[in-house]
Amino acid sequence: MSVETFIPEVWNAAIKEPYEKSLIFGQPSIASSAWMGEITGIGDTVHINHLSAPTVRDYTKGTPVEVEELNTTKTTLTIDQGKYFAFRVHDVDKVQAAGDFQGPATRSAGVELRDNADKYIAGLLKDGALSANKIGTVEVIDDDPSKAGAEYSAYKVLVQLSNKLNRQSVPTMGRYVVVGPDTYSALLMDPRFSRVDASGDGEGLRNGxxxxxxxxxxxxxxxxxxxAGREVAIAGVPDAFAFASQLVETEALRDPAHFGDIVRGLNVYGAAVTRPEGIATAEVKIVAPTAPSEPVAA
Structure with missing residues (x-):
């Protein structure tokens, strides 16, 4: 690589591939990405409008149809997050790496950008859920659920999250729940979850x-x-949340102080909860079983 032969589009693609392939909370099936193309830099704002549902009325032949004005609810998505990378590639390193030195650094940049964006989005989802949809702390057994006493099974947490969304009339299509690794381990101990075979419908294409x-x-x-050490399980639907991200600058320049080049890039993004009723959370505290030897239903 040299400054003269640097092609930003090629580097952008190399950075975005590990970024997009490993996003969990920021993937389109969790966060709506309909406004991705509308941002050009940090400080941009996107106005998202939602129309209220129209009233359905009885029809009587010969009676004039009543037309109503729908209300609009506006959410502002502000591109207020910016993360950059900048690294030096010495000329001697480029020779030793036979032209592929930038590969690992580029992939690492994509992964680091991913982690920063995902943590930011997860925090907004956690805080943005409707208050009535926040279950709070639940103690989940770190064992077979048949051994549970006062503890929940991890499976029951999913049932309770589903109930929260059902009470808000949230559509069942496209529902997701993201759990932490300890909660997932507890789920695997429950045959109601672990015995369900893969459906073979391409779900594995979803990250995570x-x-x-x-x-x-x-x-x-x-x-x-x-x-406080408790993993927050987050459930919802994509229409409840919006995310926009753009790798706006990727460039190379000759390092004036060293024999080498500097490669740097800037990723800007923003996110917003658009429908709090479409998100539900539970704080999962994994605990050892306290039940006696006789099984008690979880």
Whole structure:
């Protein structure tokens, strides 16, 4: 590579591939990405409008049709997050690497940008859920659910999250739940989850998907938020959240102080909860079983 032969589009693609392929909370099946193409830099704003539902009335032949004005609810998505990378490639390193030195650094940049965006989105989802949809702390057994006493099974947490969304009349199509690794381990101990075979319908193309239960596609992420050590399980639908991200600058320049080039890039993004009723959360505290030897239903 040299400054003269640097092609930003090629580097952008190399950075975006690991970024997009490993996003969990920021993938389109969790966060709506309809406004991706409308941002050009940090400070941009996108106005998202939602129309209220029209009233359905009885029809009587010969009676004039009543026309109503629909209300509009506006959410502002602000591109207020910016992360950059900048690294030096010495000329001697380029020779030793036979032209492929930039590969690992580029992939690492994409992964680091991914982690920053995913953690940011997860935090907004956790805080943005409707208050009535926040279950709070639940103790989940770290064992077979048949051994549970006062503890919940991880499967029951999913049932309760589903109930929260059902009470808000949230559509069942496209529902997801993202759990942390400890919650996922507890789920695997429950035959109601672990015995469900893969449906073979291409669900594995979703980043992080590990199964399906209670109407949710279940995903696992190390970027799941923690509250006092408790993993926050987040359930919802894509229409409840919006995310926009753009790699706006990728450039190379000759390093004036060294024999080498500097490669740097800027990723800007923003996110917003658009329908709080479409998100539900539970703080999962994994605990050892306290039940006696006789099984008690979870």
């Amino acid at each position: 998907i590990v199964g399906r239960a209670v109407g949710f596609e279940v995903l696992v992420s190390n970027n799941t938020p923690l509250v």
